[in-house]
Amino acid sequence: MMNTLEFSPPMINGVSASKVFLAKITTAPSSVFEYLCQEFHHISSNEWQQRFEDGLIYDALGNRLTIQSAYIAESHVFYYRFLAHEIHVPFEHHILFENEHLLVVDKPHFLTMSPTGQYVQETLLVRLKKQTNNEFLTPIHRLDRETAGVVLFSKKVESRGIYQQMFAERNVQKTYHAIAPYKKELNFPFNIQLRMEKGEPFYIMKIVDGTPNSETEIQLLEHNNTWAKYLLNPKTGKQHQLRVHLNSLDIAIKNDPFYPILKHKDDADFSQPLQLLAKEISFTDPLLFTQMQFKSQFELTL
Incomplete structure (x- = not known):
């Protein structure tokens, strides 16, 4: 079994994964999905659900998570940030x-x-x-x-x-x-x-x-x-x-x-x-x- 040090989330379309630590808290959310919706409330639950469905949420071992995946305290989760619509900047570097x-x-x-x-x-x-x-x-x-x-x-x-x-x-x-x-x-x-x-x-x-x-x-x-x-x-x-x-x-x-x-x-x-x-x-x-x-x-x- 690979350990957390061995897993390196792949870069997808130029975007590297962000990492979030699931802390040990008194009243833990029932799922990673629930936690992410609470922690990043400026992102809609529909958008988080889409990211899970698109396979853009991983655990520390590199397993893809679903909206039912349990919240496991003192572990890490990786997620990718994509936007449905972006304004194209028509200038080149x-x-x-x-x-x-x-x-x-x-x-x-x-x-x-x-x-x-x-x-x-x-x-x-x-x-x-x-x-x-x-x-x-x-x-x-x-x-x-x-x-x-x-x-x-x-x-x-x-x-x-x-x-x-x-x-x-x-x-x-x-x-x-x-x-x-x-x-x-x-x-x-x-x-x-x-x-x-x-x-x-x-x-x-x-x-x-x-x-x-x-x-x-x-x-x-x-x-x-x-x-x-x-x-x-x-x-x-x-x-x-x-x-x-x-x-x-x-x-x-x-x-x-x-x-x-x-x-x-x-x-x-x-x-x-x-x-x-x-x-x-x-x-x-x-x-x-x-x-x-x-x-x-x-x-x-x-």
Whole structure:
């Protein structure tokens, strides 16, 4: 009989299995199906039933479960996440570089990094897993759905932590381009330092008083008296940092749906991409000890 360490759920259509632990609780559900419906109540019982019927729920030994399968405390269950309907994102990524440890990708606008909310198949990670057949692919850092440009993925579990630590220790130089209004009274280059905290709603950021926890160097590249192209070098990595920093100067990034005013756009509206691009990334490879530099093939124009 195989043990729990031997079973590795297969990747299905680019989607890796998620694992959930069945805890020992006072009033245990009668079945795994009942537990999943209670634990993940944002997913309908009909959807869970369909996943069982499609053979997408496994126990720790690799046996497919049914809606009648008993809840066995202190064991693991694996399940797959698929959505009946997803909005197709009509833009393609490009692989810029690949070696034994890394996959460097040029992400288009509107493509979410990893499965979340209403996107699974229409995410960069799942597209790449399907393309490479590598279920161990993991983003080392992230870009917003609205942002395009260079992003790194780890190909191997063994070396993933080393590259993640490189980002955690800020040993990576990132350069962004942005299109935003031109204001002749602003003198560049400009170093901006602000304290940023979670705002309301939770997915936006706000500026508060206190010791700065975010820093960006901003340069003016070109302008046409109305719009300007800026080069941004973030020294820290706060959520929405570049968007908040430019907005604080009253030059919000063109087509920003969050700043200065939150605008809820239709998810199928691809007509106005945020004019923010992760243009370049460079670092000394912590395993190969060579200088790495990658540039996006995308361009922002005035």
